[in-house]
Amino acid sequence: MDILYGVTGVGMGHAIRSKIIITHLLKKGHNVIIFSYGPAFEFLKKSFKNVHKLEGLELFYDNNVVHVSKTLIVNLLKYPHKFLLNLPKFLKYKPQFVITDFEPMTYMFAKRRKIKVIGVDNISMIKKVKNPKLKNRKAKFLANLVASVITPHCDHYLIPSFFEQAKYPNIQVFSPILRDEVIRAKPRVGKKVLVYTTSQNYEKKLLKILPQVDKEFIVYGFNKSAKVKNITFKKFSEKKFLMDLKNCHSVICYGGFSLISEALYLKKPVLVLPIKDHYEQLLNADFVRSSQFGISSPSLTPEVLNAFFISSTEFRRNLAAYTGVGNKALFRELDILLK
Structure with missing residues (x-):
C-alpha cells in the first residue's frame, strides 16, 4: 500500500517517533513516501530513501521562547501560498492513506483529495484526550487554538500520551512510543x-x-x-x-x-x-x-x-511499577486501520 507520511519539522520528538512508525510500516511491506522540513527532514533523510522536502511552518521566538501568537498569525497568512507550492510534490503520488504527525500540508492534501488521514502525534492530546485543568488560561487558549488549526479533523487519531481517556470514538490513546x-x-x-x-x-x-x-x-x-x-x-x-x-x-x-x-x-x-x-x-x-x-x-x-x-x-x-511503552499496541491498531 502507498502511504504518504507527513512529519512536522518543529521539534525532533515528532521525527524520532515517526522514524519508529515508518520502520514498522516498511517491515509490513508498505511503500511510505515521507514529507518533512527543517531538522526533521535532515534526520529522516539519513534513515530512509523516499524523503521529500516541504515548504513548512516557521517558528518565531521572543527571548528564546516560541512567540505563539506571532507564529500562528504569520503561518496562517502564508499557509495558502505554501500549500500551493507543495501541492505538485504531493500530486506525483496516489496514496491510499495519509498519516500525519502534526503536519498540516499533508493533512490538507488528504482532505482535498478525500483520502483517509490518520493523525499520530502527542499535541492533539490537548483537545482530544481528557487532561487536567491547569490554571494557565492564556496557555490553554493558545494551545487549543494551535491544535484546532493544524490537523483538526483526521479520520482517526492514534495519540501517544501520559493521559488515558479519549474524548471521541475515533480516538485511541497509547502509552509513549519509544525507540528500540x-x-x-x-x-x-x-x-x-x-x-x-x-x-x-x-x-x-x-x-x-x-x-x-x-x-x-x-x-x-x-x-x-x-x-x-x-x-x-x-x-x-x-x-x-x-x-x-x-x-x-x-x-x-x-x-x-x-x-x-x-x-x-x-x-x-x-x-x-x-x-x-x-x-x-x-x-x-x-x-x-x-x-x-x-x-x-x-x-x-x-x-x-x-x-x-x-x-x-x-x-x-x-x-518501579511504571511501564510506559505503547509501541506494540499502537502498531497493532495502525495495522488494522490500514487493512
Whole structure:
C-alpha cells in the first residue's frame, strides 16, 4: 500500500517517533513516501530513501521562547501560498492513506483529495484526550487554538500520551512510543545528573547554579564540549546521549514529551522546567509531579535542586511499577486501520 507520511519539522520528538512508525510500516511491506522540513527532514533523510522536502511552518521566538501568537498569525497568512507550492510534490503520488504527525500540508492534501488521514502525534492530546485543568488560561487558549488549526479533523487519531481517556470514538490513546534502543537498554543508577536544554540563555544560569550543588552534571544542548567545575558539556550524539541517559542518576529537562517518556521508562527521576505558557509542557510537568516521579518548577535554583535530590530515592521507588511503552499496541491498531 502507498502511504504518504507527513512529519512536522518543529521539534525532533515528532521525527524520532515517526522514524519508529515508518520502520514498522516498511517491515509490513508498505511503500511510505515521507514529507518533512527543517531538522526533521535532515534526520529522516539519513534513515530512509523516499524523503521529500516541504515548504513548512516557521517558528518565531521572543527571548528564546516560541512567540505563539506571532507564529500562528504569520503561518496562517502564508499557509495558502505554501500549500500551493507543495501541492505538485504531493500530486506525483496516489496514496491510499495519509498519516500525519502534526503536519498540516499533508493533512490538507488528504482532505482535498478525500483520502483517509490518520493523525499520530502527542499535541492533539490537548483537545482530544481528557487532561487536567491547569490554571494557565492564556496557555490553554493558545494551545487549543494551535491544535484546532493544524490537523483538526483526521479520520482517526492514534495519540501517544501520559493521559488515558479519549474524548471521541475515533480516538485511541497509547502509552509513549519509544525507540528500540531505549526499550532494550539496561539502566543503572549512576552518580551524574543529565541536563538537556536548548535555550542559550540557560548556559550562564547553569554555570552559576550547578556548582552550588554537590553533584556532577552532564549538559547537552549547547553544541560544545567543555569541562567547567562540576559540569561536563557535551556535543549531541544520539548514541552517547542514550548511554548517558541510561546510566545517569536523574534528568533535568524542559517539558518535552519524548525525553520525559524515555527518562521515566528508564526509571529516572525527572526535574521538569516547563517553558512558560507552553501548555503541553505544563501538562507533562503536572503528570510527573502528580505521579510523584519527580518535581516541576518554573525556574532552576539550588533550593529546587536540593529538594529534588533529597526525594530522588522516593521518586525512583514510585517509578518501579511504571511501564510506559505503547509501541506494540499502537502498531497493532495502525495495522488494522490500514487493512
